[in-house]
Amino acid sequence: MGNRLITVASFRDLPQALLAKGALDSTGIPCFLANENIVRLDWLLASAVGGIRLQVPEADAAKALEILNDGIPAVFFSEKGELYEQPQCPSCDSLNISYLDRNRWVTFLSWLMLSIPLPFPKELRWVCQKCGYKWEAEEPAA
Numbered sequence: 001m002g003n004r005l006i007t008v009a010s011f012r013d014l015p016q017a018l019l020a021k022g023a024l025d026s027t028g029i030p031c032f033l034a035n036e037n038i039v040r041l042d043w044l045l046a047s048a049v050g051g052i053r054l055q056v057p058e059a060d061a062a063k064a065l066e067i068l069n070d071g072i073p074a075v076f077f078s079e080k081g082e083l084y085e086q087p088q089c090p091s092c093d094s095l096n097i098s099y100l101d102r103n104r105w106v107t108f109l110s111w112l113m114l115s116i117p118l119p120f121p122k123e124l125r126w127v128c129q130k131c132g133y134k135w136e137a138e139e140p141a142a
Contacts, residue, residue, distance in 0.1 A: 006061040009068055010051040017052040020068055024056065028065050031056045061130065071095070076096055089128035096129040099137065 011017035024031040034053040
């Protein structure tokens with residue numbers, strides 16, 4: 001009975017399911033995506049089939065849930081082996097932040113409407129997804 005699969009998470013979108021599967025794969029926990037092909041064929045069926053279900057062996061369910069609920073690491077090693085410290089929100093210290101570059105959208109819209117991309121000055125900022133705080137950012141290294 002140790003081969004019984006347990007659903008530890010359910011996803012509406014395939015990219016989220018693949019990220020979660022990758023997190024478990026990287027730790028050596030065997031996992032499977034149920035309904036993945038149905039949702040790939042027609043994503044409107046995701047709700048009808050219960051979403052894309054991430055399943056693991058029953059023995060690994062507790063460890064898989066712990067990994068999936070860990071959140072964003074504060075520090076980690078890059079592919080080059082360098083230590084990378086995740087930026088934090090100055091207001092609430094959350095690690096759940098994103099980087100906005102408004103120049104891309106304005107340039108894209110000008111290209112779409114005028115058939116030529118117009119350069120606009122960059123407005124670089126970080127946005128906290130937890131508290132909504134926005135702050136200016138230095139241009140990220142390419």
